Amino acid sequence: MTWSDAAVLALRSLARRGARSLLACLGVALGTTLLVALLSISGGADSKIVSQLSHGGPAAAIHVDAALPDPSGFESDTLKSGAPRDLGAAQLQEIQDSPHVASVVPVLAMPALVVPCPDYQEFAAHPTPPCRQHTDEYFGALIGADLARFRDLPITVLAGRLPRAGSMSEVAVTQGYMERVNLDLNRFQDVIGSTIEFSTPQVAPGGGQGRFRGRWYLATVVGVVAQTVDDGEFLVPIQQTQAARQWALGGVDGRVFKRPTSPYSGLVVVADTLADVHAVRREIFDIGYANSAPEHLVASIQKYLHIVDIVLGGIGTVALSIAVLGVCNTLLAAIRERWREIGVLKALGAADEDVARWFLVEAGLLGVVGGLVGTAAGAAVTTVVALVVDRYLKEQGLLGVDLGGLPVPIIVGAPIATALLAVVAGLAPALRAARLPVREALGG
Amino acid sequence: MILVRGLTHRYGTGPDALTILCAVDMDVPSGGYAAVMGVSGAGKSTLLSILGGLEPVQQGTVSVGGEDLSRLHGRELARFRRARVGFVFQDFGLLTMLTARENVELALTLAAVPRSLRREQAERLLAEVGLTARASHRPPKLSGGELQRVAIARALANEPAVLLADEPTGNLDEDSASRVMELLERLRADRGCTLVVVTHNPELAARADQRLRLSRGQLVRL
Numbered sequence: 254m255t256w257s258d259a260a261v262l263a264l265r266s267l268a269r270r271g272a273r274s275l276l277a278c279l280g281v282a283l284g285t286t287l288l289v290a291l292l293s294i295s296g297g298a299d300s301k302i303v304s305q306l307s308h309g310g311p312a313a314a315i316h317v318d319a320a321l322p323d324p325s326g327f328e329s330d331t332l333k334s335g336a337p338r339d340l341g342a343a344q345l346q347e348i349q350d351s352p353h354v355a356s357v358v359p360v361l362a363m364p365a366l367v368v369p370c371p372d373y374q375e376f377a378a379h380p381t382p383p384c385r386q387h388t389d390e391y392f393g394a395l396i397g398a399d400l401a402r403f404r405d406l407p408i409t410v411l412a413g414r415l416p417r418a419g420s421m422s423e424v425a426v427t428q429g430y431m432e433r434v435n436l437d438l439n440r441f442q443d444v445i446g447s448t449i450e451f452s453t454p455q456v457a458p459g460g461g462q463g464r465f466r467g468r469w470y471l472a473t474v475v476g477v478v479a480q481t482v483d484d485g486e487f488l489v490p491i492q493q494t495q496a497a498r499q500w501a502l503g504g505v506d507g508r509v510f511k512r513p514t515s516p517y518s519g520l521v522v523v524a525d526t527l528a529d530v531h532a533v534r535r536e537i538f539d540i541g542y543a544n545s546a547p548e549h550l551v552a553s554i555q556k557y558l559h560i561v562d563i564v565l566g567g568i569g570t571v572a573l574s575i576a577v578l579g580v581c582n583t584l585l586a587a588i589r590e591r592w593r594e595i596g597v598l599k600a601l602g603a604a605d606e607d608v609a610r611w612f613l614v615e616a617g618l619l620g621v622v623g624g625l626v627g628t629a630a631g632a633a634v635t636t637v638v639a640l641v642v643d644r645y646l647k648e649q650g651l652l653g654v655d656l657g658g659l660p661v662p663i664i665v666g667a668p669i670a671t672a673l674l675a676v677v678a679g680l681a682p683a684l685r686a687a688r689l690p691v692r693e694a695l696g697g
Numbered sequence: 698m699i700l701v702r703g704l705t706h707r708y709g710t711g712p713d714a715l716t717i718l719c720a721v722d723m724d725v726p727s728g729g730y731a732a733v734m735g736v737s738g739a740g741k742s743t744l745l746s747i748l749g750g751l752e753p754v755q756q757g758t759v760s761v762g763g764e765d766l767s768r769l770h771g772r773e774l775a776r777f778r779r780a781r782v783g784f785v786f787q788d789f790g791l792l793t794m795l796t797a798r799e800n801v802e803l804a805l806t807l808a809a810v811p812r813s814l815r816r817e818q819a820e821r822l823l824a825e826v827g828l829t830a831r832a833s834h835r836p837p838k839l840s841g842g843e844l845q846r847v848a849i850a851r852a853l854a855n856e857p858a859v860l861l862a863d864e865p866t867g868n869l870d871e872d873s874a875s876r877v878m879e880l881l882e883r884l885r886a887d888r889g890c891t892l893v894v895v896t897h898n899p900e901l902a903a904r905a906d907q908r909l910r911l912s913r914g915q916l917v918r919l
Contacts, residue, residue, distance in 0.1 A: 258806045265794040597790040600751060601851070602779025602807045604772050691751045695786075 254607040256614065263615035270587065277583040278623045284576030285627020285671050288569030290634040293659050295565045297639070299558045313355070313527050314407055315534055315546040316481075317348070317520040322543040327534065332545035339515040340542065348522055351536040353529035356405045360398050360519040362483045363497040364510060366452040366467060367393040369434050391433070394485030395424075395451065397494025398521075405523050406482055412441030413476030419492050424449060424472035427479065430486040441477045448473055449487070453497035456507030465510060468500040483519055527551060573671065577678040580619050584612055584682035588689075595686055596694030605687035612686050616679025617672050624671030631667070632659045699725040699748060699859065699891060704757035706743055717743050719914030720757070725907065727858075730885060730892045732905035734919075739911040741895040742863055748893060749782045749861045750774045762858040779808050783852030783890075785881070787864035789844040791836045797847045798823060798832040804854035822850040826880060842873030849880060853888070860885065862894045866901060878904065 254262075267274040318332055319340035326333030349357045368390040398406055401418035408415070416423035426449075428438050436443050452467030478488055498513045506512050522544070524533040530548045537544045588595070595608055701723035708715045717740040725731045735741045746752040747759055747766070754767040762781045769777055784790070791800045801819035810818065823832050826846040836844055845865060852860060862881060866874030878901055885892040894905065902908050908919040 254806055262803075269794040593788075593790070594792055597786070597792065598803075598807075599775070600749070600778060600784045600786075600790070601804050602775050602777075602855075604775040607807065692746050695746075695751065695790075 254603065254610060256610065259607070259610040259614040260618070262611050263618055266587070266591070266611075266615055267618060270590075273583055273586075274619065277579050278619050278626070280576040280579040281573075281620060281623025281671060281675060282576075282627040282630060284569075284573035285624050285667055286630040286634060287572045288566070289628050289631025289659070289663055289667050290638070291565040291569040292562075292663055293631065293635040294638055295558075295562050296660055296663075297635075299555075299562065313524040313530050313546075314405070315522040315524065315530060315537065315544050316483075317522055317537055318543040318545075319515040319518050320543045321541060322538050326543055326545065327538050330545060330547045330549050332543060334543035337515070338541065340518070340520065341516040344540065344542070345517065345520060347540055348520065348537055348542075351533060351540075353525045353533050354536075355523045355525050356402065357523075358399050358402050358405050358521045359491065359517040360396065360482055360521060361491055361494040361498060361516070362485055362518040363395050363397065363453055363494040363501070363513065365393055365395045365487070365497065366454070367391055367487070368450040368452070370448040370450050370471070389434075393430075393487060394483070395453070395487045395489050395494050395497065396480070396483045396485040397489050397491035397497075398482050399491050400488075406480070406521055408478050408480040408482065408488065411477045411479060413445045413474075415478070416472075416475055416488065416490055419490050421470065421490070421493055421496070422472055423475045423489070424451075425476040425478045425488040426474050427486045427488075428477065431477070433486070444474050444477060446474065451487075453500055454507075454510050455500050455504035456510050456512075458505050465504070465507060468497060482521060527555075573674065576623070577620070577671075577674045580616050580675045581678040581682060583619070584616055584679050585685070587615075588612075588682055588686045591686075592689070592694050593696060595689050596691055596696070599689075599691040600695060608689075609683040609687035612683035613676055613679050616675045616683070620672035620675025621668060623675070624668030627671065628659075628664060628667040632664075635659060698727040698729070698760075698762070699723060699731075699893070700758075700760040701748075702758045704744075704747065704754070704759060706740070706747065706752070706755050716914055718747075718911075718916075721911075721914070721916045723909070723916055725891055725893060727891055728885070728889045729907065730882070730905045731894070731907040731909060732902035733893065733895045733909045733911060733916075734897065734899065734902050735911035740914060741911050744911065744916070745861050745863050745893065745895050748859070749784060750777045779804075779855060781857055782859045782861055783855070783857035785845070785848050785852050785860065785862035785865045787867040789836070789841075789848045789868075791844060791847060791851075793836045796833050796835050797828060797839065797843075797850075800836075800847055801851045801854055804851050808855045818854065819850075822854060823847070825853075825884070826850045840873070841869045842876060845869060845873070845877050846880060849877070849884065853884060856888070857890060859891045859893065862892070864895055864897070866896070866898065874898075874901070 316332060318334045319338060321335035321338045323333035323335045345357055345359060348354060399418065400415050403415055415425055426444060431438055431444050448471055450469060450471050452469045454465040454467060456465045480488055501510065501513050504512065522533060522537065524530045530546050534544055534546055598608060701721055704718055704721040705716065706718040708717055721744065733741050733744060743752060747754060748761060750766055750769065759766040764777055764781065792803065795803065798816070798819045801822050802815045805815045805818055820829065820832060823829055826849055828843060828846055828850070831839060831843055839847065865881065866877055869877060881892060882904065894901070896902055910917050910919055
C-alpha cells in the first residue's frame, strides 16, 4: 500500500468517525493556538523590549564619538571618551568596510541658541518677532542626522512625524523641550505646529571671547521624539547642522564655542546582529574612536527574556503535548473499533507496515489539519492581544506597542512540528495495530 | 493443490493446552472442491486459517499451491495471502467506510495494481457477481446476499489459486445462500481455482467433490 493509498483510507476512516476526529483535531488546534500565540507574543515582546532599550532603533546600534577611545571604555556600556579626534568621510568609510557592519549613519550635533516662539505665526509680518523680546531663550543642541535612514537610528516617534530629510525648516523635539517650556508632557498637540527660532553661533574674529554672531532660522515643530542619537532636545536633518557648521567655521575659536573641525560629531553604527556588536565595537576601538553600546544591558535582559520565553514555550508545549496525546488516545480507541477491519486487511495480504502506515497517516492528518487551524487561530489571538494591549497602553497615556506580525518560522514550523508530534504520538497505536495477530483481529 | 500432512495445532501451553487439530492429513487437488463440516469448536476455522496463512503451522506440513507454509513468516505470509488465497468470511468482512467497488479495489491496492487499472478491474469483478448497479453503494445499503457477493468479488480480485470460504452462507437466508454457493461453484469452475468451504450445512457440503468432517481433532472423509 502506498502512502497515497494509506492517505485515502485514513481520510475515509477519519470521516466515518467525524465527531471524534473533529474533537481530536480541535484538541491539537487548541494546543497549537496556545503555543503559537505564546511564542509570537513573547517573541514580539522581546524584540520590543530590546528595541525600547535602544529607543526604537536597532538593538545592535553602536554610538561612535568623535574622540579617542578611553582604554577603560571598551568593557563598559557607557561612553568613555578621550581627547577629541576629527571624524570624517574617510573614517566613516573605514568603519563601514569593517566586518559585520550593516550600516553607518553620520551624526552632527551643533550648539544653538533656542528661542521658543509659540505665537510666532501671529506676528509673522513683524520685523522683530516678540519672542526675541522674551528672556526664556537658552543654549541647546541641534542633533543633525540623516533622517532618510531613521530606521537605523535610535529614535522613537511619540507623536507627529520626523522632519523631512533635507528640510531646513522642520524640527522634532523631545519631551525635555516640552518640560522646559512648561507643557504637559502628554499633550503633544500643544507643541506640534509651534515655532522655534534657532541661532547657531559663529565666534566673530576679534569679537572677544564671549561674543558671537548668530545664524538665525525658524523651524516648525513637526513631531515629538525620544532619541539617544546624541544629547540634545532638537532633532533636525543633518543638512541643517552641516550649514550651521559651515557658518561656525567662518569664525574663530572662542572660549565657549570652538570651531567644529570634525565633519561629524558621531556615528551610529549598526552591526549585522547583536552577537556581532562586541566585535564591531572592538574594530572601531582599534580604528581609534570611542564608542558605546548597551550590549551588557541587552545581554542580561535577553537572558531574562529567554527564561520567560522558555517558560511560555514550555506551557504551550505541555498544552500541545496533551492535545497530541488526545490523538494517541483517539487512535488507540480506533484500534479496538477497527479490530476486525485490521484483521480483514491482513487477510487480504496487508503487511504489518501497511497497517502501520494507515494509522500513521491518520495521525499525521489530524496533526496537519489541527496545526494549520491552530496556527491561524494563534495568529488571530496574537493580533487581538496586540490590539487590546496597544489600546490599553494608549488609554493609560503610554506609548502603544505593535507586536508585529506572526514570525514566518512559526507560521511554517508550527504545522510541521504539530504533524510530526502527532505522528510520533501515533507510533504506539500504529505499531500496536500492525502487530495485531491476524487471527485474533478476525475474532478467531 | 492443497497438501496437509500430520498437522497438529494447539491453543495454550502446558497442561491447559487444547489440541484442536491432531495429526490431520488432507489432500485437495488443484481445482478441487472440498467441504469441511463439524460442530462448533471442532477446529474448522482454525484449519481454514492455517490453510490461508492466517495462523502459523505449529507442527506438520502444509503446502498450498506448492508453497510450504511452515517456512513462511511475516512479509512472506502476507505476500502469500495476497497472491495465493482469497477469503470469504461469514460476516463478509467488508469495510463499511468504502463502497462496494472500493472494497474490491482494496485487494487490488494491496497487490500494488496500478491505480488506473483498479477501477476497471473492480467493476469487471462486480459485473461478474452481478452487482454492477450496486458498485457505488456502501455495505450498510446492501443486502446480505449482495454483501457476500461483494466479498466474493474481492476474494477473486487477485485471481487466487485457492478460495477459502468460512461459513459463507451462515448469515444468509436459504435463497441467498443457494445463490451464493452457485456463484462460488461457477466461479471455481470458470477460473479453475481450488475451493475449500467450511459449513454446518450438510446440503451445501453435499455439493462438494470431497466432504470432510472434523471431530475431536481428527479429519475424516465422508
